[in-house]
Amino acid sequence: METFLIRALQLIMSLSLLVIIHEGGHFLFARLFKTRVEKFCLFFDPWFTLFKFKPKNSETEYGIGWLPLGGYVKIAGMIDESMDTEQMKQPMQPWEFRAKPAWQRLLIMIGGVLFNFLLALFIYSMILFAWGDEYVPLQKAPLGMDFNETAKAIGFRDGDILVSADGVPFERYGGDMLTSIVDARQVSVLRNGQEVSVYIPEDMMERLLADSVRFASFRYPFVIDSIMPGQPAALAGLQPGDSITQLDGRNIAYFDFKEEMLNRQKAANDSTSRLLTLTYVRAGVADTVKLTTDSLYQIGVAASLQTNKLLPVVKKEYSFFASIPAGVTLGVNTLKGYVSQMKYLFSKEGAKQLGGFGTIGSIFPATWDWYQFWYMTAFLSIILAFMNILPIPALDGGHVLFLIYEIVARRKPSDKFMERAQMVGMFLLFGLLIWANFNDVLRFFF
Structure with missing residues (x-):
């Protein structure tokens, strides 16, 4: 309420x-x-x-x-x-x-x-x-993006780092990024260190509207915020601030880690091994520990979700007089983006997305x-x-x-x-x- x-x-x-x-x-x-x-x-x-x-x-x-x-x-x-x-x-x-x-x-x-x-x-x-203006540069997101099912169906993969659309580099996440993608013929992404092209169908926006799920979101690292005394993580020597990057040798992000632990909990039985191998980064140095979880696959940590600390953030400061032309540019670009998306309002899926108060x-x-x-x-x-x-x-x-x-x-x-x-x-x-x-x-x- x-x-x-x-x-x-x-x-x-x-x-x-x-x-x-x-x-x-x-x-x-x-x-x-x-x-x-x-x-x-x-x-x-x-x-x-x-x-x-x-x-x-x-x-x-x-x-x-x-x-x-x-x-x-x-x-x-x-x-x-x-x-x-x-x-x-x-x-x-x-x-x-x-x-x-x-x-x-x-x-x-x-x-x-x-x-x-x-x-x-x-x-x-x-x-x-x-x-000021604060944003995460798309090409510097360390773990790339998580994509919805519609995006995956045309070739995107979780962990892809968005590079460019038809050769025009991406700068930030937002409406301009999505417009660039749906209007492009191909999008370049960085996948496992190699640049890969994803070809965009002409009806991409209609597919996204029908999906009604955000196209993509940043993958956040699993950074430990606090540790419960006496629990597996504490006994293994993990500390607040450590960033868990791999689970049993597989690269992993925040939601991956949570989902994997939940899936293991559901599938667990008496014969299931609860031994985990975690790779973590502390002060820029990677290390590996082995630990045994409890029966609920809890290791006794709470993760940080302060995105301004987990992702590389660029912040631009503006003086009063510098803010005026920058604000005009932002307003004009916002109007252009809104006008360019108006055409989808007249499609079947676009009409369904129309909302009131x-x-x-x-x-x-x-x-x-x-x-x-x-x-x-x-x-x-x-x-x-x-x-x-x-x-x-x-x-x-x-x-x-x-x-x-x-x-x-x-x-x-x-x-x-x-x-x-x-x-x-x-x-x-x-x-x-x-x-x-x-x-x-x-x-x-x-």
Whole structure:
């Protein structure tokens, strides 16, 4: 329950900030061009509003709705979510949206998307300034990677070190790595000291989506964190900090060791030998010990999982001014990666992966972490900007599309057409929202 509340709070805080910034972009451009904004609402407020106030001598009422699915600004003289068609039947006023030149209306409509994108760039820059950039170089991961079954089916093997995709070297683990792999013809890996090529099928992403399991993860060494007195490990002379690299002469990583010991426990009988030969590294020097486990194949050690100590980590520090171009680059690359993966949304498996608020909430950490909170907020801001600029009626991109048509054709679409387009767009969006959250329900119960 505590985990749910922490994630829910992060989700609400993040979405609230993004909605305020997005609608603030529309609001500021509208006020810049002396267009009246009748209402600024965080969240939607059908039937009633939780809180509202209207400052003295202000044309705008500010409020908080009860339905946390977004927010809106009601701009006078515009066909929007409010579907206020009665206002559109009245004589046009100079302070209305419809009375402004097309280029001003265009800037008002893209204001939200622009502000969301700028917010993401600012957050990324401040993250780099405050925390720097920390990552594990893929080519220097000492034990390589563990791969899922889909990856193994096309030729990857546990322990492979990822080198390059179509000749372009890998740098770090993340979305860019996965995009490079699924778009490549072949991936080079280092296997047992030799470079091997793995050929990538054209439907690689569809296979991964159907698998629904992470493509790969780092293999961590089994580094001893603590030892129980009197147990086999202690009697054999093992010490905290020792890294177990081999079990009975076979190279082994953390999860391999745990799985092997569990399998031996299940298969054990009275005639089964419980003698183990362990190779370990201490202060850079390898050595071997023999020990006999108890009947449960426990040797009396606890492993360390502090990844920043187990894997070679590169950390880049940024000054305030250096963080800005680096943050812009990170934001632009994030947007490119997200756009490149959008095509998979329209596949059968991609549609199944579409998620609603449950999925969005799950990307936040279970414990409060400001770094992760801001990183995910920046990512969601990128997504919100991109999704809103899609040329779909009821979204900002739909209004932009009709405004571009007006500029090119030198005539406006009729109000009746705009009303119908708005209704169609809202129907599509609500259908998408229902489908995404229905997927969340299916994943929760099944």
